[in-house]
Amino acid sequence: MPVPLTKESDVDVLIIGAGPAGLMCANALANFGVNVRIVDQRPAKVAAGQADGYHPRTIEVFQSYGLAERLLREGNRVYRAAFYNPGPNGGIECTERSRGFLTPTARYPFTLTLHQGGTEAIFLDSMAALGVHVERPVVPTSIELSTVEEELKDPNSHAVKVVLKHLDAADATETEIVHAKFVLGADGAHSWVRKSLGIAMEGEQTDYIWGVLDFVPDTNFPDIRNRCSVRSHNGSCMVIPREGDTVRLYVQLSDADVRDTATGRVDKNKFSSERLLDIARRSLSPFTIAAPHGIEWWTLYIIGQRVASKYSVHERVFIAGDACHTHSPKAGQGMNASMNDTHDLAWKLTHVIRGWAGLSLLKTYEFERRKYAQDLIAFDKRFSALFSGKPRTDGEADGVTQEEFLEAVGTFDQFVSGTGVCYAPSVLTRMTHQASARGLVIGQRLPPRIFVRAADARPVDIHDMLPADGRFGVAVFAGDADMHIAALARSLDALLRRHAEQRGGVAAVFNVFTVLARSKDDVNYTDVPELLRPHWSKVLLDDTDMFGRSGGGGYDAYGIDRTRGAVVIVRPDGFVGTVAPLEDLSEIDDYFSSFMVGPGL
Amino acid sequence: MPVPLTKESDVDVLIIGAGPAGLMCANALANFGVNVRIVDQRPAKVAAGQADGYHPRTIEVFQSYGLAERLLREGNRVYRAAFYNPGPNGGIECTERSRGFLTPTARYPFTLTLHQGGTEAIFLDSMAALGVHVERPVVPTSIELSTVEEELKDPNSHAVKVVLKHLDAADATETEIVHAKFVLGADGAHSWVRKSLGIAMEGEQTDYIWGVLDFVPDTNFPDIRNRCSVRSHNGSCMVIPREGDTVRLYVQLSDADVRDTATGRVDKNKFSSERLLDIARRSLSPFTIAAPHGIEWWTLYIIGQRVASKYSVHERVFIAGDACHTHSPKAGQGMNASMNDTHDLAWKLTHVIRGWAGLSLLKTYEFERRKYAQDLIAFDKRFSALFSGKPRTDGEADGVTQEEFLEAVGTFDQFVSGTGVCYAPSVLTRMTHQASARGLVIGQRLPPRIFVRAADARPVDIHDMLPADGRFGVAVFAGDADMHIAALARSLDALLRRHAEQRGGVAAVFNVFTVLARSKDDVNYTDVPELLRPHWSKVLLDDTDMFGRSGGGGYDAYGIDRTRGAVVIVRPDGFVGTVAPLEDLSEIDDYFSSFMVGPGL
Incomplete structure (x- = not known):
């Protein structure tokens, strides 16, 4: 054989x-x-x-x-958070509606499920x-x-x-x-x-245990289509609206609810979705909730941090x-x-x-x-501690106040939404010239912003100029004058060319485009040197669209001086890597030299 | 056999x-x-x-x-129109850039190719x-x-x-x-x-003859990505930017260019795309244009109106x-x-x-x-007469002035964009209560407008509430008070029920939703009677979204009194059929009775 x-x-x-x-x-x-x-x-x-x-x-x-x-x-879009707490009659009542977790700089200002x-x-x-x-x-x-x-x-x-x-x-x-x-x-x-x-x-290993339940509810709970944090005397739960009419409930469980007293282990087989829904029902009282079409999916979740x-x-x-x-x-x-x-x-x-x-x-x-x-x-x-802790009431002086809870939510909005994630200085994150773009945070993702395309007056988000194609973005904020733009184009191109040698050329490594602080009425895209616009679509203007619905104010938002300009290097993952003043491009050279290797260097 | x-x-x-x-x-x-x-x-x-x-x-x-x-x-989006006319040196020059053909009420404020x-x-x-x-x-x-x-x-x-x-x-x-x-x-x-x-x-049958040419141009013409009307001493042409980098040229031809002198007929075989491009090239002078990748498609076009x-x-x-x-x-x-x-x-x-x-x-x-x-x-x-006529110059006193031309363009923007198309009164277009919604034009399409959904604070365009599903839209602008809303719901439902009898019920014939002139902070969607919200998504508010980016001002824009309200009947094709005051729904009954037939009537 x-x-x-x-x-x-x-x-x-x-x-x-x-x-x-x-x-x-x-x-x-x-x-x-x-x-x-x-x-x-x-x-x-x-x-x-x-x-x-x-x-x-x-x-x-x-x-x-x-x-x-x-x-x-x-997906389903969640725009609003609602907070429910114990009311005077024992049941819960809404104490606040807000845009919890969402930040104004988000291009998509919602959570999606x-x-x-x-x-x-x-x-x-x-x-x-x-x-x-x-x-x-x-x-x-x-x-x-x-x-x-x-x-x-x-x-x-x-x-x-x-x-x-x-x-x-x-x-x-x-x-x-x-x-x-x-x-x-x-x-x-x-x-x-x-x-x-x-x-x-x-x-x-903490002790928080949650049950998760997906179903189409029949309910009179008015915030069923908002993300809700519910804290009641009958336990806490969260409401997450989902695709179609589906809703997810996260239900806080006690050890007594779920642990096998003999082994100390959590056994899903000893639990059921009906029991989970029943616990949620008590937490949501005086509102009613039922699952007339059955449970789509459920599980138990033990939080280990x-x-x-x-x-x-x-x-x-x-x-x-x-x-x-x-x-x-x-x-x-x-x-x-x-x-x-x-x-x-x-x-x-x-x-x-x-x-x-x-x-x-x-x-x-x-x-x-x-x-x-x-x-x-x-x-x-x-x-978790705030959320799982008992609410502060007359009989529970050590409990968490609603103010403490909301402050925690507010503080972390940027972090949770992901728009505030900031990488510390490294070869990929150089802070030298942060002052040249005070409105950007080097190490954070480039904030979205609408500019207007010079060639056709189309409003475009700068994010759409930066697809995740593996290239570094080189956004040339050339300012409001065009006196020196030809010289700038030559210097920058010579620099990029060195780093792109034997790698297929500048366009294979770098995604170069230009953003002018000028009006669409005054600019022909053909006036920008071709080295700074490898395609007709690569010239943007910091101006409003034809109907004034969007655009404008980009230089100010990014903190870039309209006369002095700046070059912003955007990493392939969308994070700002470094910023260089137009009059000193050596920062760009230093940036790429610090981690790129090979024939050109 | x-x-x-x-x-x-x-x-x-x-x-x-x-x-x-x-x-x-x-x-x-x-x-x-x-x-x-x-x-x-x-x-x-x-x-x-x-x-x-x-x-x-x-x-x-x-x-x-x-x-x-x-x-x-x-598709490609065209936001801007440019107008070129003969300049002092014989070649053309840009005399105006505008948003020609586009209107501010358009949901999509561009032409698409x-x-x-x-x-x-x-x-x-x-x-x-x-x-x-x-x-x-x-x-x-x-x-x-x-x-x-x-x-x-x-x-x-x-x-x-x-x-x-x-x-x-x-x-x-x-x-x-x-x-x-x-x-x-x-x-x-x-x-x-x-x-x-x-x-x-x-x-x-008029005599205007045009050649049409699709290709990817190599050009220094700065408006190649805008819709251009070019009038030159060497003939007129139009530039229409297309998908990708393609451009369409419409080139005005003379009888001498294309008619067989013997038969008087236009024979495409006796013409060529090269000749067409050559005529365009002369018209666009002093700018240069070439088709290095060849011609994608071309034809001759004889205008019969x-x-x-x-x-x-x-x-x-x-x-x-x-x-x-x-x-x-x-x-x-x-x-x-x-x-x-x-x-x-x-x-x-x-x-x-x-x-x-x-x-x-x-x-x-x-x-x-x-x-x-x-x-x-x-x-x-x-x-056509304006466009095909000779431009007014010193040597051409009878020609069309640029002012005449632009005025014609301006006058017809609404008509051309389609947003101003208005059907005259008929069984489908009843003007009786136009005064109840002075900002809407009965007989025109319902203008788009962002409202905020009561259940989840999602901003939605009212157009998205009115898909072309064959049903009549019944938009209940119930105003800012909810005193009478239960009675309104009962009356309206009874009325619609009669017209929907043996047709599968109200929801099969009518798309009912409610728009309140109230703030998202004060309203629970569950407060609206179910007859006026067959689904949680069917209650809108005339309010801004969570970030104040959109929404609000809808009642004012539609000219509906925030206290008195109105019911707007939208035809299955999106046109406003009629408007009724909340206190007199008989108009709705009259409207549907005038063309609907069958068991319920």
């Missing part, structure tokens, strides 16, 4: 886990033309329930990949158009890093060996050996990759998403944090694989995203 | 011609669930060129059928999802109306017999007999249906689109007028076929659309 030969192959990036974090990464890499494979142990995508909340920044990220149109069509299967489908269809499919059901059985120093330091070496097992193979044992340059573990809170690498989760001690091993194997941070569902952060992890990682991997940047660039992944996760955990702890 | 049996079948509506007019009708009928067939003599849809301009109102109509998202994604194949594909895909496909290549060979008076008067009779010939049948002779309740001839300027019915085209003497025979056979009106391409009206013809006809046919309205309702099709076509021809004549 012949010994079967084990299949063996190379790949640039192997992703383990096809939830939101893994799919965001796979789709981004596929878009950037990177050789990628993605495997998952589930035989099919999620069908219902699971993660469902998109915060404003995450919608902006979807837009940058061209995926927002479908997301916005399929869509079941996780909907999210996965958006990625799967986008990837399929690029020829990338999830291989499933497949599990990794071993992972091994090279121990040879030179191999680990050579970005081109396939330094990680992973054995995969195809669960649906004819004999259920078919294994495959994959040699990958890089591996991403996006395999959830119980991450096999994390455990295999011996990475510890840090933080306390932890963050991984490190995010990578030798910058060859990475973990992302729930594999490195788990937390309370209350701010709806989980999926957002996860997808933004790999949005950060994907372009960096791409630049390293292309040989444009050294392996050390990948250190910024942990630097940026672990700090964020730690902040998130710190926030979660404070928020 | 057996004699083959000719296939014979019944259908409610048979449409002949699958251009924009025929497809708009077929798609609408398919949406309304009407039994429809559509045939076309072309073996496939248009591939390039042809009609390409969407005016703002037409985009609104696409939105009402759920087709705007794709249209907006695929998309090649006709793109338009057809949008309809074909929408229809395919509903199981309706164009049968092609198929030509009608005979059409015959019943001569029996009772049959003609019975909307349920299949009073029209059409013989169809399937051109790709095996023996190229397969014929089929179709008995239709109604037939639409949307078969173009040379309409076989129109000729078969002996309907005359009225109007003069005519309108059919009637639009139907016995309200059983109709003609629409180019079959009843042809005109100059300069205002880009052709396809807009055509699709709006059948947008008007489709819901009327549906109500008659369902037995909700009598045949006489169909008389309003000709009444409304022929009047519009006549106005359009009158406009075209004036516009």
